[in-house]
Amino acid sequence: MFDFLEGYDLLGAFWTTVQLALLSAVGSLVWGTLLAAMRVGPVPLMRGFGTAYVNLVRNIPLTVIILFTSLGLYQTLNVSLGAEGTEAVNFRLAVLGLIVYTSAFVCEAVRSGINTVPVGQAEAARAIGLSFSQVLWLVVLPQAFRSAVGPLTNVLIALTKNTTVAAAIGVAEAAFLMKEMIENEAQLLLISAIFAFGFVVLTLPTGLILGWVGKKVAVKR
Amino acid sequence: MSSLLYDAQGPRAKRRNVLFTVVFLVALVALLWWVYRTLDEKGQLAWPLWEPFFTGTEAWSTYIWPGLQNTLKAAALAMIIALPLGAVFGIARLSEHAWIRVPAATVVEFFRAIPVLILMIFGNALFAEYTNVPSDDRPLYAVVTGLVLYNASVLAEIVRAGILSLPKGQSEAAMAIGLRKNQEMRLVLLPQAVTAMLPAIVSQMVVIVKDTALGGAVLTFPELLASANTMSGYYGANVIASFTVVSVLFIALNFALTSFASWLERRLRRAKKSTGAVVGVDDAEIAGTAGTGAGGTI
Numbered sequence: 001m002f003d004f005l006e007g008y009d010l011l012g013a014f015w016t017t018v019q020l021a022l023l024s025a026v027g028s029l030v031w032g033t034l035l036a037a038m039r040v041g042p043v044p045l046m047r048g049f050g051t052a053y054v055n056l057v058r059n060i061p062l063t064v065i066i067l068f069t070s071l072g073l074y075q076t077l078n079v080s081l082g083a084e085g086t087e088a089v090n091f092r093l094a095v096l097g098l099i100v101y102t103s104a105f106v107c108e109a110v111r112s113g114i115n116t117v118p119v120g121q122a123e124a125a126r127a128i129g130l131s132f133s134q135v136l137w138l139v140v141l142p143q144a145f146r147s148a149v150g151p152l153t154n155v156l157i158a159l160t161k162n163t164t165v166a167a168a169i170g171v172a173e174a175a176f177l178m179k180e181m182i183e184n185e186a187q188l189l190l191i192s193a194i195f196a197f198g199f200v201v202l203t204l205p206t207g208l209i210l211g212w213v214g215k216k217v218a219v220k221r
Numbered sequence: 222m223s224s225l226l227y228d229a230q231g232p233r234a235k236r237r238n239v240l241f242t243v244v245f246l247v248a249l250v251a252l253l254w255w256v257y258r259t260l261d262e263k264g265q266l267a268w269p270l271w272e273p274f275f276t277g278t279e280a281w282s283t284y285i286w287p288g289l290q291n292t293l294k295a296a297a298l299a300m301i302i303a304l305p306l307g308a309v310f311g312i313a314r315l316s317e318h319a320w321i322r323v324p325a326a327t328v329v330e331f332f333r334a335i336p337v338l339i340l341m342i343f344g345n346a347l348f349a350e351y352t353n354v355p356s357d358d359r360p361l362y363a364v365v366t367g368l369v370l371y372n373a374s375v376l377a378e379i380v381r382a383g384i385l386s387l388p389k390g391q392s393e394a395a396m397a398i399g400l401r402k403n404q405e406m407r408l409v410l411l412p413q414a415v416t417a418m419l420p421a422i423v424s425q426m427v428v429i430v431k432d433t434a435l436g437g438a439v440l441t442f443p444e445l446l447a448s449a450n451t452m453s454g455y456y457g458a459n460v461i462a463s464f465t466v467v468s469v470l471f472i473a474l475n476f477a478l479t480s481f482a483s484w485l486e487r488r489l490r491r492a493k494k495s496t497g498a499v500v501g502v503d504d505a506e507i508a509g510t511a512g513t514g515a516g517g518t519i
């Protein structure tokens with residue numbers, strides 16, 4: 001029944017999906033947090049930049065961004081992010097596109113976390129003479145992240161699913177392999193079921209485990 | 222609380238602010254300068270590449286407008302089909318019979334856990350193999366199928382959150398005046414829930430519009446993004462110009478939808494015509510965690 005699987009690197013494709021998701025998750029967590037810090041900070045120019053970035057990027061389809069990294073950045077402007085060979089370049093470009101897009105949502109998730117921190121926390125921190133960056137890094141953000149685990153989990157799950165968009169620029173991840181297999185094998189339902197199952201396995205435990213972690217670390221108020 | 226993170230600024234803080242502003246501005250200008258230089262070097266700023274969008278209507282009437290029409294058509298169809306489906310599944314998840322509740326929950330959680338692109342590719346092959354939909358229409362069918370399957374389950378969660386957000390007194394009062402279960406849902410709960418859910422439904426529209434672009438990139442569906450590709454082929458590799466125009470259109474369309482959603486939300490919160498419950502743009506995402514957490518409305 002599963003003979004047709006021979007010759008296809010199913011695990012390899014899902015491993016690429018996982019790599020895309022993890023690398024982009026780390027990147028967008030860093031960049032998204034920085035954006036959130038800019039948006040709540042005292043420098044008007046940075047606030048404006050953060051707001052503009054989030055509002056612009058949120059409203060562009062991820063597909064446009066990913067396709068642009070390949071057609072625009074790589075093929076037109078020859079930006080290759082220091083990689084050799086089309087395959088490696090496309091992988092890095094896909095990660096870049098995913099980071100650019102996802103960080104807008106990370107920023108909003110972190111900001112929603114910041115909003116749950118009681119005003120008194122920041123006031124107390126200011127009262128003992130901490131500067132803005134100290135208030136943010138030492139007092140507010142540690143508490144904000146604990147209540148942002150839920151929204152951030154949603155972003156991570158959406159990111160995992162969004163990695164399939166990288167198929168549009170030929171990164172050999174799960175959706176790319178699925179398309180190839182469906183074209184070559186007469187096993188539509190079985191192939192689709194396998195890939196659907198693969199994504200359920202990736203996203204469902206993430207939601208359950210991080211949901212549990214989120215409850216565990218949330219600040220009880 | 223954002224403004225409470227820092228004190229009113231004294232002379233030193235003001236000086237530091239100016240310093241930060243200048244440093245950030247320099248970095249921003251350097252980035253823009255680099256973008257400008259690279260574009261210029263590769264000849265992407267040459268007027269002939271941008272001209273089609275500013276002079277004459279050919280680019281708009283031949284490529285952009287038909288693409289935009291297809292984007293809007295697919296998005297509208299998907300929304301119109303997904304909304305009733307979502308309502309049915311959302312209500313089914315609240316049923317007191319386990320044999321309705323459990324299958325409905327399984328279907329909803331399953332389709333929320335799977336990428337839209339996978340559903341679209343599946344739909345495309347399904348229509349090719351088991352139906353005689355003409356191959357020209359197949360991409361549209363596939364895109365709408367994928368969007369409906371995914372968004373119906375997201376909308377089901379929104380509907381569920383909307384109904385659960387109503388005060389308990391509503392259903393108790395309905396029961397007290399002797400309404401049947403379906404009357405209670407149809408006459409009392411749903412009308413109020415729909416009003417409360419409107420902002421979340423409108424912002425789901427943004428997600429649908431964005432996802433139609435997948436059809437253009439992977440399934441040869443001739444929507445807005447695909448028209449950018451055709452254009453850059455036709456007008457001599459003006460990739461940057463075509464993508465800029467298409468991105469601006471997407472941003473304008475989605476920004477209008479987002480603004481409409483938050484206007485609706487503000488209005489509903491102020492009017493409080495219903496019992497005060499409003500499922501906001503953000504709450505829908507949070508509602509996503511209620512189940513097994515496979516979701517998020519990105």
